[in-house]
Amino acid sequence: MSRPGPPLEPVRNSLIDDAKARLKKHDFATEYSHCSSNKCSILLPLLAKDGKLYLLFTLRSEKKDMWVTPVVGFIDSNFEARPNPDEVKNVFLVPLEYFLHACVYHQSYLTQGGRRLIVHCFEYTDPEDGATYHIRGLTATCAVFIALVILGGKPSFEADFNPSHLIPPSEETFLEPQKHALSKL
Template identity: 70%
Template sequence: MSGPSRSPEPARHSLMDEAKARLKKHDVGTKYSHLSSNKFSVLLPLLVKEGKLYLLFTLRSEKRDTLITPVVGFIDHNFQAQPNPDEVKSVFLVPLEYFLHPHVYHQSYLTHSDHHVVIHCFEYTNPEDGVTYQVKGVTAKLALFLALIILGRKPIFEMEFNLNDLISSSEENFLKLHKHATSKL
């Protein structure tokens, strides 16, 4: 006869509470809400599965030259996506840690008006079905930034954020991109 089984709920709540606390320290509120009339939000849904934080993704189109507000939400670990196939091609999970230690990763660089922009591209193969997905562009940048905030560790690749001062480095990065996007030159 085995001993009493231990519920994973306390560990799940501890991971979520720690992530929420780290996110709260980096919340800039409405500081930049005045900068653009083209505003969109991107939901970054996190869930705890098998003792790790995962990001839930959908394949979708990305808007350009707009103000994108990342919104982090926590969803129940039993969540089962039921996407509309006319809007969402597929839904998949990626461990948050993958954005710091990816198996397949590459980056490219763009230069706009003397501003260097890093474009991240992560390739993730889902171990459950063997399908490989790409997380790139704004989505990849937001996923990386979220991993930096919550996990507090440096990735295995070069990045544009300063881990010792995430707020200032991300604001600087954001403002450079915003200035270029709204420039009439």
């Protein structure tokens, strides 16, 4: 007769507690709360499952010319999505580490406000249903940033962020486009 393994809850809590501590070190959003009324947030829901952190995604549209704040939320591992089919086509999970070491990845470049930006494009095939998803643009940039903050290390591809000093490049990536948009009077 075999003994049951250790409970999964302490592992899940440890993953989440460690992620929260790393995120707290890089939180600078309150410094800019007074800026621009044209703001929105992107929720990056993290879920601890099978000893790993996953990002939960929905297929949706992205608005342009908005000041975007990445907001990380933690959801229960038993969460079951019930999206409104008129608003959300599908819901899927991607391991957070995928945004540092993707199997299928390509990038292009965009010049905006005199800056050369990397446009990330991840292709992820869900092992559960075989569906392939493309994660790109601002969503992909936020996913790379969150993976760097929480997991550390260095991505296997070029990124706009310096893994050893994340705040200045993240301010530049997330705030500079808005500064340029505001200065066009």
